Each structure stands twice: as structure tokens, then as C-alpha cells.
Amino acid sequence: MLTGKGGEIMPRLGGFVLIALFAVCIALSGCNKPAAEIEITLDVDECADVLLETIAFQDILTAVSDEMATTLYQISEQDAVKQKVYVSSGATAEEIAVFEAADAVAAKRIEKAVLQRVAEQQASFKDYLPAELPKLNDPFILVRDKYVILCISDDNEKVKTKLDRLFN
Template sequence: MKKILGVVIALVCLISLVSCGGKQTAAAYTKEQAQKILDSDVFSEQLEDLDLDTAWSLYQLAGTGLSRDQLTDGVVHRSSGGTCEELALLIFQDEEAAKSAKTALETYLQNQIKDNEDYRPAEVPKLEDAFLQQADNTVLMVVSTDTQGVKDLLG
């Protein structure tokens, strides 16, 4: 009986180790986290709301092979033009769509850097130090005065 019990315990431990050893996905970003960032002092100005259809076009998400219906929710806030500051939380149907969107946002940031080198050179460091991460089916991009502050808020 002790041998059977020992084998059962060993099997339970082995199954637990195998199931924990699988790929861990970071928890998706939430609208609450985005709002917490907006309410903090990481931006130098008040940002304006942007609808998701405009964001879809701005970030050229179709260029990565995504379809508009894959972007299911999100929030986008941008500067009215005085700075390059912005926050975009994009929520997709699945993790693969979010990965594609992250690539589009990387390209967007690189283009913003090029576009602002002569026009607004003081904004380039913000763009170069932008927070851009994909977690599960979400992508969060924050261009602000304090990227470390953003990371601290996300904990």
C-alpha cells in the first residue's frame, strides 16, 4: 500500500511539474492599467481620445495582414500635436494578432523617430525610450516623459 501511495504521489508531482513547465504567457494588459497610466504624471500634457478606427489606420495594422475585426477593443490617447506623447492599448482576438500588431507599432515608432528628427528633435528621446510590450492578446504602447514610471505603475 505504501508503494502504491508513493507511486501515486510521484505521478502527481511529475504531472504538476510537466504542466507548470509549459509556456507561460504574460497576463493581458487591461483598460484599468491604461487609465492608471493616464491618471499618473508620466505625460507632460493632457492627451485626447482617439477612436479605434482612426488608430487602425494610424498604426497601419492592415499592413501586417490583420483584419479590422481582429481588433476587438482598446483605448488610444494622443497628444493634440504639441508632443509625441501617446498611450495605446490594443486588444485583439488572439495572441498571434497582438504579435503582428506589435510589429506594426515598432514600425510606427521608427517612422515617428525619423519624422521628428528635424521637426521636433526634443521628442525623439521619448520615442526611442517608448514602452512597447505585447502580453497575451494585448499590446500596450506608451510614449511619455517617464518610461520607468510607466513600468513602475504596471508593477
């Protein structure tokens, strides 16, 4: 018997189904992590190498040792878990630096060091090669979670496109 007097069972059944669906929705929504909690991973070497191979640089960029990278950027070894840095011969200001920080707080310190490095390069190239200043005045800098990426080139849009692909 699906209906009693005046169809009382059907409305109760519909209410029960609605409550059950609501409970399932709440339970399933708890399975998803908020975007802020999803851990981002990036292969530092691959990222730097992809930028080196796909961005048109005027100069030949050379990898520097981890020790040289931390010295150039004045970064604590405790802050940088991994890094890959390519520098130009000095004929241009072009540079690639990809850092994996110990955590998001260390990434902020690395970002500050990257900005300081760019400021020092601006001062250095101001009289030496002023034609390089447009690159230094508009460097591509990305901080995402515990990663800090600097790319000084003529093509920030292409850098952004390449990084979007690496992060997704």
C-alpha cells in the first residue's frame, strides 16, 4: 500500500529521500580538500630545464651550483630545500631561478631575496647595459605554495603559459 488516507505515506517517503540525499551530499563534500590545503608539487629541475629549453634567450645560460645559487640570492640553506639556477654570461640580464622552499614562510623569505637580487641586477646593469633594464624592470616572479620562480627574459607571457602547464 503506497498511499494511506489522503496519500500520507508518499510525502513522508519523499521527505525521507530528500533528507538521505542531503546527508550523502554533506558526507561527500567532506571528502574534498579545500584548494588551500591541496599540496602542490613541482619538479624544480624539470621546471628550470623546460624554461631554458622553450624560452628564447639571447644569451647562453649556464647552471650554477647550489652553493653559488644560495650565495647569489643570499638564501639560507635551511630555507631552500632544492634549487636550480641558470645565469647568463653577463652579456644579458637573463636568468632562471627555481626554488623549493622548506615551507610557505621560507618561500616568502626567498621571494624577498629574489626581489633583492633583481634590484641589485638593476643597479648593476643601469650603467653597464641599460638596454637590459626593461627585462629587469618587469621580471617574471611567481610564488606558489612553497615554490618561488624567477625568469628574466623578453617573453613573460610564454613563461606564464609554460608554468601554468607544469603546475596543472
